[in-house]
Amino acid sequence: MNKPGIPTLDDVAREAKVSTATVSRCLNSPDQVSTKTRDKILKVVKDLGYSPNFGAQALAAKRTNTFGAVVPTMNNAIFAAGLQAFQEELGRNDATLLLASSSYSLKVEEEQIRSLVARGADGLLLIGTQRSKDVYTFLDDRQIPYVIAWSYKDSKKQSCVGFDNFQASYELTLKAIELGHKKFAVISAHTSSNDRAKNRVRGIRKALEDRGFETNNLPCIECDYSIENGSLSFKELMGSPDRPTIIMCGNDVLAAGAVKQAHEMGLKIPDDISITGFDNIELATVIEPALTTVHVRHKRMGMLAAQVLLKQVDDKSYRENIKLDTWIVEGKSLAKPGPVS
Amino acid sequence: MNKPGIPTLDDVAREAKVSTATVSRCLNSPDQVSTKTRDKILKVVKDLGYSPNFGAQALAAKRTNTFGAVVPTMNNAIFAAGLQAFQEELGRNDATLLLASSSYSLKVEEEQIRSLVARGADGLLLIGTQRSKDVYTFLDDRQIPYVIAWSYKDSKKQSCVGFDNFQASYELTLKAIELGHKKFAVISAHTSSNDRAKNRVRGIRKALEDRGFETNNLPCIECDYSIENGSLSFKELMGSPDRPTIIMCGNDVLAAGAVKQAHEMGLKIPDDISITGFDNIELATVIEPALTTVHVRHKRMGMLAAQVLLKQVDDKSYRENIKLDTWIVEGKSLAKPGPVS
DNA sequence: TTTTTGCATGTAAGCGCTTACATTTTTCAT
DNA sequence: ATGAAAAATGTAAGCGCTTACATGCAAAAA
Incomplete structure (x- = not known):
């Protein structure tokens, strides 16, 4: 009755005739394992189609490689480019994005933030500075790294990647x-x-x-x-x-x-x-x-936000305030006023 | 050295002078617990600011209340409305959305799907039908529910919410x-x-x-x-x-x-x-x-996709094929051809 | 009153992984 | 060849939760 299940670390260990610790090390810090056993283990991993159990990993390692973002809306493209860049940068670092939207409601946003944290987000991307003090306290208490984007604010306590x-x-x-x-x-x-x-x-x-x-x-x-x-x-x-x-x-x-x-x-x-x-x-x-x-340099903002966030995960005391430049784009919709109509 | 940590179920149980099992039941199926103890426990939960540990919960309960979606892009608004609706419907059911984008690459999509599953997604929203057989096998082997959106396909084996x-x-x-x-x-x-x-x-x-x-x-x-x-x-x-x-x-x-x-x-x-x-x-x-x-009825599609997916989680054998109607919207960009230019 | 039934609660065994520490093996200077 | 240091591996204790099962206890039935 044990055959048709999803393979676990134990299965791999047994099959490769090593201990679970070695398998774990082989997967997480390969250079602590001899080339020979590494190859052996990786082969078994492949054969069995093993992939680690997320919950167990999160529980034992106390991190999820998952980051949360709460955007006010996904209905229009305002945040799309920035988010996409954010997500891509996370992806480059083997992390994924948990996304929620708040419909521009501070209350909903607070719920979403708590929910993302409860889901084990290692860090958060927040839009703008405006939210209840409680939220910041909540995050600080749990030492959840976060970065504020779309707004700039000079602060030693909070990271931000925004513009003026x-x-x-x-x-x-x-x-x-x-x-x-x-x-x-x-x-x-x-x-x-x-x-x-x-x-x-x-x-x-x-x-x-x-x-x-x-x-x-x-x-x-x-x-x-x-x-x-x-x-x-x-x-x-x-x-x-x-x-x-x-x-x-x-x-x-x-x-x-x-x-x-x-x-x-x-x-x-x-x-x-x-x-x-x-x-x-x-x-x-x-x-x-x-x-x-x-x-507004949305893409750059999203990418930098991800980078800052990742740094903060490694070093909980790291903070950075980045102000991106903006410039006026001349279209045809602004000109000097016509004669009084 | 135990004080300033994040409170756990044990802390709550101790404080409320009940067993951890009772606290767990109180939170997950409240009606199995007497009103009296429930109130007592909920008060402690509130006082301590307890919130369950995601990894532990996922590990023990074998579900995460998290759903994944892989969209081809977030850069333009094509998927925005549908996704927003999908996410909102999930939210109404206490679930959240894990989002990834594939940049229209099947290979990237496959990676993303595996990654979402590895992260414990209870189910997936996929766009369109086109992907390698391996992906479907992978999902079927693990019994991961998924629904295909944006395309319609008559099938007993797969759920879809799409249009023709x-x-x-x-x-x-x-x-x-x-x-x-x-x-x-x-x-x-x-x-x-x-x-x-x-x-x-x-x-x-x-x-x-x-x-x-x-x-x-x-x-x-x-x-x-x-x-x-x-x-x-x-x-x-x-x-x-x-x-x-x-x-x-x-x-x-x-x-x-x-x-x-x-x-x-x-x-x-x-x-x-x-x-x-x-x-x-x-x-x-x-x-x-x-x-x-x-x-295209994007919002409806997103909402229905979420509903179908949630049903599939409850009943792994549930399948549904929904075809939404579409209609031509008359703008001003189509008219009979002018005289030969 | 005694027995039965059912609800409320407690006990404890994992879930699958990481990691500190212990042990064994290899390497290498002497 | 020898011993010490370094490298590789193993052992086992959790991480915080859920849940099957056992127990207790009060209400309903006899």
């Missing part, structure tokens, strides 16, 4: 001001639980204030990221008696929705209205006109 | 023929390792043949799915002396690239050239003109 959302947004706004725009409006993700969105809006406000604009009544709609919402928000903003000449969007997805709606309303971009995005995902390049947006 | 790529493509082609198109060209993903792409192309060919077209020299470019490749292929096809009047693309991403390139070449869609897509991802709706494409 505030600054990038600030610069884009300055550019718009220099082109002569006077009436601004903003479509943003909800800022209450999203530090990136918050900083992007802050960047816009600061730039305006620095150039003497009054920002108290800056029209600003907050919604979930989706093309649909971009369209709706655009419609609403353009329905105002005092139409803006430029609408700055929290990301490319919203901007794409805005552009779409502009077409439907028969508005010419950028003659009738300028629109800007953020992220420079592929979407930004295929819509007409191409978006003026902020390029 | 061939038929959908066939119908779209018929529609184009009826509009009067005579010169077809195709941009497809590589068909050698991708049954969906293969069937979509087959659908086109069959429709053409059924209507008396010669398909031996149907221009057909195969490339990886990307906007860039869509553009390049489009350029190549339109560089031919005998320009097609319609280019049918294997999916929306390629079509978006084609559309982009058409704009750059100053070609009007659909007057100068018709373009069709496949998948009806959001991208299809924001480009100008909106794509005529095939709607």
